Amino acid sequence: MTQAPRYFALIPAAGVGARMGAASPKQYMKIGGRPMLRHTLDAFLSSDLVAHTFVVVSPDDPYIDAVAPSHGVTILRCGGDSRMESVRNGLAVLASTLGPDDWVLVHDAARPGLTADLIEKLVSAIGDHPAGGLLALPIVDTVKRCIDGEAAGTVPRKGLWLAQTPQMFRYRLLSQALAATTDPNAITDDASAVEALGLSPKLVEGHPRNLKVTLPEDIRIAEMYLAVSQPEFV
Ligand SMILES: Nc1ccn([C@@H]2O[C@H](COP(=O)(O)OP(=O)(O)OP(=O)(O)O)[C@@H](O)[C@H]2O)c(=O)n1
Numbered sequence: 001m002t003q004a005p006r007y008f009a010l011i012p013a014a015g016v017g018a019r020m021g022a023a024s025p026k027q028y029m030k031i032g033g034r035p036m037l038r039h040t041l042d043a044f045l046s047s048d049l050v051a052h053t054f055v056v057v058s059p060d061d062p063y064i065d066a067v068a069p070s071h072g073v074t075i076l077r078c079g080g081d082s083r084m085e086s087v088r089n090g091l092a093v094l095a096s097t098l099g100p101d102d103w104v105l106v107h108d109a110a111r112p113g114l115t116a117d118l119i120e121k122l123v124s125a126i127g128d129h130p131a132g133g134l135l136a137l138p139i140v141d142t143v144k145r146c147i148d149g150e151a152a153g154t155v156p157r158k159g160l161w162l163a164q165t166p167q168m169f170r171y172r173l174l175s176q177a178l179a180a181t182t183d184p185n186a187i188t189d190d191a192s193a194v195e196a197l198g199l200s201p202k203l204v205e206g207h208p209r210n211l212k213v214t215l216p217e218d219i220r221i222a223e224m225y226l227a228v229s230q231p232e233f234v
């Protein structure tokens with residue numbers, strides 16, 4: 001008898017938010033009155049598909065205990081110097097908890113606009129795809145290459161997508177892909193590590209509300225999306 005697939009969330013939340021330039025790491029900044037990371041965790045807690053959520057923070061993180069709910073979330077204090085190392089360390093800690101065929105949905109703490117509907121859309125579109133997949137958005141603007149503040153060329157946008165998260169892979173594949181990565185700073189998302197193995201993760205159209213909060217001006221945009229509880233895209 002085949003077992004039903006199990007889905008786990010892994011949220012890297014060990015960044016410092018240098019581009020946000022705030023006094024504390026951006027994942028703890030308030031958005032609509034609540035810490036950004038709490039919105040992110042709640043998206044997974046509200047999904048019936050997700051068996052459990054793990055959040056990776058820095059070993060000396062002083063904020064997480066006040067933010068994570070007491071049920072449904074396990075805190076892993078094993079964050080690394082880059083996003084990739086934080087994910088890799090989290091996967092290593094989970095080696096005896098997850099099976100090789102379990103699915104891991106890696107999602108940035110800094111994307112608080114995720115919804116249970118988007119999680120379901122991703123999981124159902126990926127199905128049993130051997131290379132896993134990710135939410136992403138097709139580029140709609142004209143793309144320029146910038147050199148010294150001037151347009152040095154126009155890059156055809158056909159076929160270009162912006163990667164979002166969650167990015168979901170079976171535990172064994174993602175672990176193998178990240179173990180094979182030698183330069184942690186060269187890999188800015190999980191899918192690139194899988195692509196480097198010669199595989200092609202599936203792209204599933206996400207939504208602008210799932211933006212990554214990176215710069216100060218992103219806070220207001222995220223607040224606007226979070227004020228809309230039932231988006232129109234499903
Ligand atoms: N060493 C790191 C760096 C990043 N992240 C996480 O990876 C996600 C995406 O990274 P990004 O938006 O770049 O966050 P920061 O690294 O915090 O931001 P910045 O690059 O501006 O410093 C975030 O949830 C961040 O907390 C992490 O877990 N460990």
Ligand SMILES: C[C@](O)(CO)[C@H](O)COP(=O)(O)O
Binds near residue numbers: 163164165189
């Ligand atoms: C994974 C990611 O969200 C995909 O867009 C993104 O690459 C992570 O942020 P970073 O600034 O590149 O670390």
